[in-house]
Amino acid sequence: GLEGALGYYWSFRRDLFGRAGAETRRILRQQTSVPTLALFGDVDGALDQTNLEATRACFTGEYRLVRFAGVGHFIHREIPSVFLEHVSALLSA
Numbered sequence: 001g002l003e004g005a006l007g008y009y010w011s012f013r014r015d016l017f018g019r020a021g022a023e024t025r026r027i028l029r030q031q032t033s034v035p036t037l038a039l040f041g042d043v044d045g046a047l048d049q050t051n052l053e054a055t056r057a058c059f060t061g062e063y064r065l066v067r068f069a070g071v072g073h074f075i076h077r078e079i080p081s082v083f084l085e086h087v088s089a090l091l092s093a
Helices: 002-018 022-028 049-058 080-092
Strands: 036-041 063-068
Touching (some): 049 063, 063 080
């Protein structure tokens, strides 16, 4: 149920940030030059534009943020053809 689904995210965050050694935390804080496409729906209950805009500071390379009106957290399920268009364009660039 809900507890199991949320437990996955809670344990991932705890393992990634709580148990990580100093070297791992240092690496996770570095900027990356990897071109990045961030897709999000404006009715997503987990992600919001403010946090995704702030994430831009983690990248030295291209960081493109695309917002979809009326779409939730599972973009690939809600609008699969649009999702594939954006991912295909990134991969073929």
